[in-house]
Amino acid sequence: MHSALVGLEQRRRAEAADPSAPRDAVPRSRQRAAKPAPEPAATPAPTPVDEDGLPRLTATTGPLDGPGPVPQRQEGERFHYSGRTDEPTELEFPIERPEPGVVAVALVEATTKSSLSITPMVRTRTRVDTHSSLLYVASYHGRGRSRRVLAGDVTHLKVEAGRRSEWSVRLYAPTEVDELLGEREGFGETVLAVRPGDPTEVVIHAKSSSWHAQFVCGCWRDDDCECPSPKGLPSWFRTYISAYGEAMRVVTLPRPGLFVLHTDKPTDPWRLQVRPYGSGPKHD
Structure with a gap:
């Protein structure tokens, strides 16, 4: 899966454990590890650019590369x-x-x-x-x-x-999750960080039998979130969407938190594009 989480496939450098402790014992101290490399990506098959210039997604062929044990x-x-x-x-x-x-x-x-x-x-x-x-x-x-x-x-x-x-x-x-910035493509489920800044929105173009995306507020109170809407945002902005098949949807990112995208299969393709809130076409 491409661009999913920076550092999720390389393990954190383990701290020295107490020799007298059982193998599965968890040490009390933790050493922060450097950000590891991205995990293996699915093999992309180039999609021809149609003359109509309309948006299309990169397809995948075959299983994920080198998943290992x-x-x-x-x-x-x-x-x-x-x-x-x-x-x-x-x-x-x-x-x-x-x-x-x-x-x-x-x-x-x-x-x-x-x-x-x-x-x-x-x-x-x-x-x-x-x-x-x-x-x-x-x-x-x-x-x-x-x-x-x-x-x-x-x-x-x-x-x-x-x-x-x-x-x-x-x-x-x-804080260890890669930040959602600019435009990126990938495959399957992903979780990306939304860092502090002005409210933005993400255009999601995905293709899956069923998929959904949502913003998780950084207060981490889930359904009990009572954070006020940032100035300039209406009360009805969308932080959750769902769709079937290939579709394009927009989710608002009002404040710091996490952006979560769930797809049906690990090879289902998607493209994300972050833009200032309210800057897109009216039909979004």
């Missing part, structure tokens, strides 16, 4: 949860996030010869809740990948896996 957590590595199983299993475990109380960006990968799901949970003494699945993979899917925003109240992850399954969940802080 599902990454497994290394000793001393934090914010990375992974496992393998040969038999059907269900497990739930607490998570640590890069910035406590703040949303995290989850990069999820898995393979299975049966089926596998990874679900965020809230489990405290006074509250139990289940969030939407981060990833569901069946044997006919092959390798599954997703990028999702993990809500700030999630405390645990639940993995339900069938035979011969491998999975990995790596968590990143919003």
Whole structure:
């Protein structure tokens, strides 16, 4: 997938772990790693430029290049949860996030010869809740990948896996996510940062059986967000859209936060173009 998240495929440099601790122990201190390289991209097939000059998307052919094995957590590595199983299993475990109380960006990968799901949970003494699945993979899917925003109240992850399954969940802080700027093209799901500045809007041209895009406010309160509309913006501006097939839509980015795009398949193409708010044609 092209231009999805800068640094999501190279692992953070692990800190030295306590030799007396078990292999899966999580060190208390964290060493910030330099931004890694982008993850492997899908193989693009050039699309001829039609004489009509109308917008079209670059197609993809074949599977993703060099996905490699599902990454497994290394000793001393934090914010990375992974496992393998040969038999059907269900497990739930607490998570640590890069910035406590703040949303995290989850990069999820898995393979299975049966089926596998990874679900965020809230489990405290006074509250139990289940969030939407981060990833569901069946044997006919092959390798599954997703990028999702993990809500700030999630405390645990639940993995339900069938035979011969491998999975990995790596968590990143919003500050580690690549910024949405200018124009970019890519494939599949993506999460990009919206940095401080004047309100803007992003034109999304995507092609997928079903897809949706949304702005996540940087207050990280989700549906409880009460941030006032920036001066000059009407109260009805759109921060969420959905579409089927190939379509072009516009989402408003009113303040700092995250831009999230979900597609049906990892090879579904898209193009994003950021522009000043209200600068587009009236029919948008």
